[in-house]
Amino acid sequence: MTPAVTGSSAQRTSxxxxxxxxxxxxxxxxxxxxxxxxxxxxxDDGTGxxxxxxxxxxxxxxxxxxxxxxxxxGPVRKLIHSADGHWLxxxxxxxGGEHHQVWVVTTDPHDTAAHRVAAADDYATVELIGWDxxxxxxxxxxxxxxxxxxIADPQSQYxxxxxxxxxxxLVDSWKDAALLRVGxxxxxxxxxxxxxxxxxxxxxxHATTIxxxxxxxxxxxxxQGVILDQGYQHSSLLFPGLGLPKLHKDLDSVxxxxxxxxxxxxxxxxxxxxxxxxxxFAVIAERPDCGLDEFALSYDQSTLAILWNNKxxxxxxVMTLPDRTLHPPIELPGAVVGELSISTTGxxxxxxxxxxxxxxxxxxxxxxxxxxxxxxHPDAISHSTTDRRGTNQPDHVEFFARDGMxxxxxxxxxxxxxSRAARERRAGQGGGSGAQPALIYFHGGPEAQARPDHxxxxxxxxxxxxxxxxxxxxxxxxxxxxxxxxxxxxxxYAGINDAADCAAFLVRExxxxxxxxxxxxxxxxxYLTLACLTFHAETxxxxxxxxxxxxxxxxxxxxxxxxxxxxxxxxxxxxxxxELLRDLSPIHRISELRAPLLVIHGRHDTNVPVSESEQVxxxxxxxxxxxxxxxxxxxxxEIVKRDNQRVLTEALRDWVLDAFATPxxxxxxxx
Numbered sequence: 005m006t007p008a009v010t011g012s013s014a015q016r017t018s019x020x021x022x023x024x025x026x027x028x029x030x031x032x033x034x035x036x037x038x039x040x041x042x043x044x045x046x047x048d049d050g051t052g053x054x055x056x057x058x059x060x061x062x063x064x065x066x067x068x069x070x071x072x073x074x075x076x077x078g079p080v081r082k083l084i085h086s087a088d089g090h091w092l093x094x095x096x097x098x099x100g101g102e103h104h105q106v107w108v109v110t111t112d113p114h115d116t117a118a119h120r121v122a123a124a125d126d127y128a129t130v131e132l133i134g135w136d137x138x139x140x141x142x143x144x145x146x147x148x149x150x151x152x153x154x155i156a157d158p159q160s161q162y163x164x165x166x167x168x169x170x171x172x173x174l175v176d177s178w179k180d181a182a183l184l185r186v187g188x189x190x191x192x193x194x195x196x197x198x199x200x201x202x203x204x205x206x207x208x209x210h211a212t213t214i215x216x217x218x219x220x221x222x223x224x225x226x227x228q229g230v231i232l233d234q235g236y237q238h239s240s241l242l243f244p245g246l247g248l249p250k251l252h253k254d255l256d257s258v259x260x261x262x263x264x265x266x267x268x269x270x271x272x273x274x275x276x277x278x279x280x281x282x283x284x285f286a287v288i289a290e291r292p293d294c295g296l297d298e299f300a301l302s303y304d305q306s307t308l309a310i311l312w313n314n315k316x317x318x319x320x321x322v323m324t325l326p327d328r329t330l331h332p333p334i335e336l337p338g339a340v341v342g343e344l345s346i347s348t349t350g351x352x353x354x355x356x357x358x359x360x361x362x363x364x365x366x367x368x369x370x371x372x373x374x375x376x377x378x379x380x381h382p383d384a385i386s387h388s389t390t391d392r393r394g395t396n397q398p399d400h401v402e403f404f405a406r407d408g409m410x411x412x413x414x415x416x417x418x419x420x421x422x423s424r425a426a427r428e429r430r431a432g433q434g435g436g437s438g439a440q441p442a443l444i445y446f447h448g449g450p451e452a453q454a455r456p457d458h459x460x461x462x463x464x465x466x467x468x469x470x471x472x473x474x475x476x477x478x479x480x481x482x483x484x485x486x487x488x489x490x491x492x493x494x495x496x497y498a499g500i501n502d503a504a505d506c507a508a509f510l511v512r513e514x515x516x517x518x519x520x521x522x523x524x525x526x527x528x529x530x531y532l533t534l535a536c537l538t539f540h541a542e543t544x545x546x547x548x549x550x551x552x553x554x555x556x557x558x559x560x561x562x563x564x565x566x567x568x569x570x571x572x573x574x575x576x577x578x579x580x581x582x583e584l585l586r587d588l589s590p591i592h593r594i595s596e597l598r599a600p601l602l603v604i605h606g607r608h609d610t611n612v613p614v615s616e617s618e619q620v621x622x623x624x625x626x627x628x629x630x631x632x633x634x635x636x637x638x639x640x641x642e643i644v645k646r647d648n649q650r651v652l653t654e655a656l657r658d659w660v661l662d663a664f665a666t667p668x669x670x671x672x673x674x675x
Contacts, residue, residue, distance in 0.1 A: 030054075031366040031379060033082060033343050034354040036061075037089040038303055040347035042111060043354060043379075044072070044092050045366045046080050050646040053079040056094050058111060059379070061352075061368075066379055074107050074118050079644045085111070086135045087303065091158055093121075093140045095132035100640035101608035102564060103129045106142060108158040121156040122163060128564070136177045139164075143174045149565035153177075153184055153197075166197055166212070171569055178231040181258045183217075185227055188573045189451065190489055194218065194226040194262055196278050217276050218266045218285065223489055225271070226264035230301050261288065261308075263296050269484040270295030273310065289323060289330065295482065300344040300353070307350020309371075311341055313482050315400060316414065316455040318342070320355070322371045334371055337378075338362045339397075340457040358458040360397060360416070398456050398474070403509045405502050409478055409490065413506065414456050415515065416465075416472040441664045442471040442516035444506050444536075448527030450479035450499070450574075451488055460649045461524075464657045470522075471515055477502035477532070493576045496588050503532055504540040519545065522599075522660040526550035527612060527641065534590035534601075534620060541598045542670055546663030548602045548656045551612050551641055554620035555592070556585040562613040594623045598670040600630040602659045604652055606639030632659075 034045035043061055047069070048054040056074070060067035074080070074096060081104065082095040093108045107118045122130045122144045133141035142154040153166040153174035166174070166182050175183040180199035187193050194217040218226060257279035265271045272290035276283065289296065294314040301308055308323040310330075318341035322331045338357035345354040353371060358364045368377045398414040405411050418440060443465055447454050454474035462472050476483065478499050479491030491499035503523065510516035523536045523544050530552015537547045553559040560568050560578040568578070576584045586592055601624055605617040617633060624631035634655055636648050643652055 028363055030364045032356040032364040033080075034345050034356065034366040035083050035085045035092070036345045036347050036352055036354040036368070037085045037111070038087060038348040039089055040349075040352045042085075042089065043366075043368075044083050044085065044111075045354075045379075046083065048644075048646065052645065053077070053100070054644060056080045056083050056092075058092065058113075070113055072109055072118075073116050074109075076105055076107065082132050084132060084134055086138045086140070088138055091135075091138060091140070093132050093135070093158075095130075097640060099608045100606060100638060100642070100644060102610045102640055104131060106130045106132045106140065108140060119158055119161070121158060121161065122154055127152070131173075133174050134176060136179075141174055141177055143172070145566050147565065149569050151566065153182060171566070175227070175229045176231050176260075178233065181231050183229045183231060183260060183262075188570045190225060190492070191223060191573055192225045192227050193220075194229060194264070196258060196260070198258065215278055215283065217260070217262065217278070217283065218264065218274075221266050223485055224264065224266045225485070226262050226266060228263035228298060230261050232259040232261070232301075232305060261299070261301060263299065265295070265485045269486070272296055273299055273308075288328065294319075295484070298342065298344055300346040302346050302350035303348040304350070307346065309344050309346050309350075309353050311344060313453075315412070316340070316453060316476075316482060320353075320369075322350075322353075324350075331371070334369060334374065334376075336369075336376060337367075338365070340455050360456055360458065360462070363458045400456075401473075401509075403505075405478070405498070405505045407498060407501075409487075409498070409502070410483075411475070411477060411502055411505065411509075412483070413473045413475040414454055416462055416474070418466045418469045418471060439511075439514055439517040440469060440471040441520035441522075441660075442473065442507075442510050443522045443524055443660060444473045444475055444503065444510070446475060446477070446503065446523065446525030446529030446532040447480070448525070448529050449481070450477075450491060450528040450532075451481045452528075453480050453482040455482075460646075461653050461656065464653045465660075468657055468661060470657075470660065471510070473506060473510060473515075475503070475506045477506070492574055493581065493584065496575070500532065500535045500539050500588075503536045504543050507540075507543050520664040522546040522548070522663065524548040524550070524656060524660075525552065527552065530603075530612070531590070535588070537599050537601060538590045538593035538596045541596045544599050545670055546599050546602075546660045548604065548659055549617070549620075550604045550643070550652070551606065551609055552603075552616065553589075553612055554616045554623075555589045557582070557589065558619070559612065559616060560585070562615060564610055567611055591620050591623055594620065594629075595627055597624055597627065597629045600632075600659065600663050600666075602632050602634070602655065604634045604643075604655070605636070606641060606643060607635050607637045608640040611641040 030048040031045050036043050044058045046054045047057045056072035058070045076096045078096050078098040080094050081097050084093050095104055095106050097104050106121050109118045122142050127144040128147040129145050131143045136155050139155045139157050144152045144154050149170045151172040152168045155164040173185040175185050182197040184195045185192050196215045198213045259277045262274050263271050264274050273288040274285050275288045276285040294312050297311040297313040299310050310321045312319040317339050320334045336357050338359035341355050341357050343356045353369045356364050357367055366379050398416045401415045402412045454476050465472050507521050511518045523533045525533045530549035533547045533549040603617040603621050605614050621631045621633045
């Protein structure tokens with residue numbers, strides 16, 4: 005029995021990880037100041053929790069790092085500059101847990117004081133949304149799940165509560181108008197909140213009108229949005245040449261841009277105008293083959309940065325307004341891009357770029373000059389784009405589930421020679437099996453998506469000679485709304501079968517030894533790992549579940565209320581679907597477990613409570629099965645400290661290698 009990890013410095017003593025990037029700097033989550041003269045981002049230098057840093061920007065380069073000193077120990081999750089660039093708001097997760105705080109500092113290097121906003125004990129967690137001019141936008145959630153849309157002044161600490169409801173989430177606010185996301189996962193609508201000046205002038209200073217932005221479309225999600233500044237003439241921006249009435253003459257009209265898959269397979273960018281005459285919308289940007297990941301609009305409303313998700317790879321384009329000219333994609337050094345931030349005039353775009361051989365890195369694009377600049381490059385604003393992708397990139401593979409549902413994933417080969425041999429076998433040109441041991445990795449969500457991004461786990465597995473398939477089973481994002489809903493409630497049985505069909509694909513195509521296939525995953529991927537080992541026990545030789553649910557009923561009882569409410573449509577209701585939840589819970593099938601099980605969890609996780617891991621290990625041991633538990637006392641639902649990631653990586657690698665070396669372990673070859 006392996007003891008639990010009791011501190012971030014604890015380690016397993018078996019084999020070293022030659023690809024260890026423990027001290028390599030990672031950067032992400034950038035916010036470029038509106039004037040483009042400064043940049044803030046999250047820095048993970050491998051020495052503890054990721055921290056917020058600031059740097060000045062000029063044609064001469066990026067200035068020295070200035071650490072943001074916050075009186076809160078935990079990883080920084082998000083940071084955003086105010087409209088005038090004077091303030092920087094930072095969201096922090098104390099101890100790595102789920103009860104977040106928001107702190108505000110000035111960008112003056114001589115002013116280091118930090119102020120906590122929305123610090124009332126009534127709120128269990130506070131999320132940073134953005135800025136309404138120089139007031140910070142927040143979603144603050146009570147312990148019972150009631151979410152408040154707040155606007156807070158960082159100086160006076162005066163707070164305006166725009167809305168309070170279970171499942172609400174502030175998206176944006178600007179000059180007495182606000183966008184509010186409502187509804188559970190996969191069924192999210194957008195509401196427009198307007199201050200009613202006629203009523204507020206008489207009796208109620210907080211009176212608002214609420215208007216749905218789009219017609220009802222069950223299963224659609226409208227989640228990202230930005231309100232346009234009412235001081236501009238918007239109809240020419242959103243609805244040119246349509247011959248429609250000029251609603252912008254109505255002083256009460258509001259215009260917005262939103263990301264939505266309303267009436268579409270993939271998310272697209274919509275322009276919406278709401279006025280006394282009604283609501284109308286138009287498609288601003290869409291592609292028939294892929295969806296919109298995110299967008300960023302410059303403060304002067306001249307430039308849109310648009311990020312597409314094309315089968316997991318990112319494509320960045322710029323649209324100039326009001327003529328809606330869509331410029332060619334910008335070449336970037338990594339396969340996956342995110343976290344866009346844009347300067348006031350739209351000339352400078354900050355983002356996070358990463359790939360299998362490229363750890364997360366903040367860079368800047370001067371899109372008019374087609375220049376990409378990594379922050380640590382000496383020529384900070386003028387360095388030309390370079391492709392820094394390595395030679396051993398994963399293959400995008402597509403195959404079918406047993407019921408005909410198309411599935412996909414990213415196949416990582418141990419080395420180039422193994423990759424060539426696998427391709428030769430697939431083409432029928434090679435002799436002998438020569439199949440490698442393999443691990444199937446399941447992402448979280450389940451609405452997330454396996455993409456060719458950076459993984460701290462995969463390099464050590466590849467170096468150990470293990471093929472890795474990062475799978476996208478039904479329920480994953482990136483393949484359209486029907487695919488994302490295909491595992492809802494009773495569809496979860498098919499989603500679990502998809503996991504076994506991934507193993508069958510690896511064996512059928514000669515990528516994996518049928519007796520040496522393991523599975524692993526985090527969050528929902530941890531649940532799916534436990535389900536694989538109990539629903540398809542004969543298929544897998546080992547499993548590693550990270551922060552996963554073992555009992556959907558106890559998960560609902562013990563998770564945060566706002567997380568539970570949002571999950572009803574995805575997993576089922578704890579009362580109405582009680583029998584379904586029980587039947588889908590791996591802990592009630594633990595007698596079927598045959599493979600050795602390693603379970604890993606962060607002690608501060610209240611999203612998926614630690615009890616989910618503790619109870620499944622206890623139950624497995626009670627049935628005479630090999631099971632072990634590793635707990636990190638300084639982590640939450642995500643394992644973010646680099647030393648802890650190394651311990652996790654080595655433990656996972658050693659666990660599956662030990663299982664592969666054990667004669668008679670379960671596997672597809674035993675069927």
